[in-house]
Amino acid sequence: MTFDADTLRAELRACLPDPLPRRLGVAVSGGGDSTALMRLLADLAQHEQIDLFAATVDHGLRPESADEALAVSTLAQRWDIPHETLTWQGWDGTGNLQDQARRARYRLLTAWARTKGLNTIALGHTADDQAETVLMRLARAAGVSGLSAMASARKERGVTLLRPLLATTRASLRAYLRAQDIPWVDDPSNQDQRFDRIKARKALSGLDQIGITVETLSRVADNLAQAREALAHYARESALRFVRVVDGDLCVDRDGFDGLPQEIRRRIVVASVFWIAGGEYPSRRKAVDRVLDAISSGQTATLGGCILIPENKKTWICRELNxxxxxxxxxxxxxxxxxxxxxxxxxxxxxxxxxxxxxxxxxxxxxxxxxxxxxxxxxxxxxxxxxxxxxxxxxxxxxxxxxxxxxxxxxxxxxxx
Known part of the structure; x- marks a missing residue:
């Protein structure tokens, strides 16, 4: 494909904060997307006089992973970027491997960022990753939040994670690397049909005949992200009217709450459980809907480590003793x-x-x-x-x-x- 390196850099810069953080981290696996991101950020760092730091997470799941991390370190050194390899040693062989590896990756990266005094890390997720995520979540009958896929920025353990390439295709980044004669690594797991993401990638390659492409699905995710933001603001304003914070617990005015649309009530309940009990993932939709019914009928219920206690025309959402x-x-x-x-x-x-x-x-x-x-x-x-x-x-x-x-x-x- 044809591309313009200056346009690529300009598009990346438009998706980054202005001004850039004076110290910025970048996560680099050695694959084409993150390698291109590191090179593009190196140019921006030099132009805007910021300090750029790179880290690679070696999951230790393949014999080649240590050499791949070393290759990233060599590139970083060539571009005068301090680099560190973070090794994961915590998997006991149980649970979902990809999920466990993802959690470990963010845990290691955010810990590294704190030791380096970094508030922000850039990640190499692309429009292709966004489109694949939309397809996978369609298969799970996800709602607005799920189908809005990956956010362009979010907080993780006090560190901001940026995804400035969500509007950029994988193909354009590889074309850029080839033009610059920059090597990258192709992870063989990216061809492993056991993983849902690889199945989605293969399915996506056959949908362009009906107009479903990486670009269109990426735009769908962006449209739904805007809808998600609007719903979140509506939910926040509704919570300020009908939910009272009392020493770490929440007291819900049932009459006002019941008059809200179900999606808004659901969002308030999910946020309540996160606020009180923490956790990484929201409760399942059916479980949340059962709790909404319990609130309306003035019944006691539990959800995600919280207990809902009816009292007159109120419902308290509190931490569950058990x-x-x-x-x-x-x-x-x-x-x-x-x-x-x-x-x-x-x-x-x-x-x-x-x-x-x-x-x-x-x-x-x-x-x-x-x-x-x-x-x-x-x-x-x-x-x-x-x-x-x-x-x-x-x-x-x-x-x-x-x-x-x-x-x-x-x-x-x-x-x-």
């Missing part, structure tokens, strides 16, 4: 991934859930203004079998509970999910 009954932390340490408790020095003090044993030691738990079940999963300070403090249950005793800052904004979670 999900955190074994969580233990020291004072000033993170408990349940979102709470930090600090207070007077107490010998052998531990942080764990209030639970039944703790609430029986409270004289007036009702003063907290929450259902009893909601209080059971709140953090408390224990010294042996004695409950020393329960700051979220009306018994501070000199202690305070603060939510982890990046988990404190419920409305922001709605926009990101």
């Amino acid at each position: 999900a955190i009954s074994n969580e233990v932390a020291h004072p000033a340490e993170l408990w349940d991934r979102r709470w930090i408790l600090t207070g007077p020095k107490a010998e052998d003090a531990k942080i764990r859930a209030l639970g039944e044993d703790g609430i029986l030691q409270l004289e007036d738990w009702r003063s907290a203004g929450k259902p009893r079940t909601a209080l059971l999963s709140t953090p408390a300070v224990w010294a042996g079998g004695t409950m020393v403090a329960a700051p979220l249950a009306g018994f501070a005793n000199g202690w305070q509970a603060e939510m982890r800052s990046e988990r404190s904004d419920f409305a922001a979670v709605i926009l990101s999910h």
